[in-house]
Amino acid sequence: MPARIFQNPMNAMQSGRALTSKWILQFEPAEARKADPLTGWAGSGDTQRQVELEFSDMESAKAYADKHGIRYSVTETPHKTLKIQAYADNFH
Structure with missing residues (x-):
């Protein structure tokens, strides 16, 4: 069953x-969700959809997947740069 390794957003x-x-x-997900006829x-x-494992770094997550024979894809989070700006800069 394939897995996805990603950084917590x-x-x-x-x-x-x-x-x-x-x-x-x-x-x-191995199968699509479907509506229950009663509710x-x-x-x-x-049941694998409920499993979510947390690791401190990407290498340990990859090592776990390799050890247990889990196919995986890694989605890296793009680096975000913040533009620090003061409120007073709006009035120049």
Whole structure:
């Protein structure tokens, strides 16, 4: 079953960088979700979708996947540069 290794993204609602240094190994869905006829909730029989492993760096996530024979793809987070600007700069 293929997996995806990615860095925890920055929360769009906050400017802090907490928990963004973690790398996550997440399995790709094996089957599509379908609506339950009784409740209408979406679900599937794929239990691997619930598994999410956290690692401190990308190399340890890759090593884990290689050790257990898991095919993976790595999605690297693009480096974000902030433009530091003061409020007073709006009035020049």
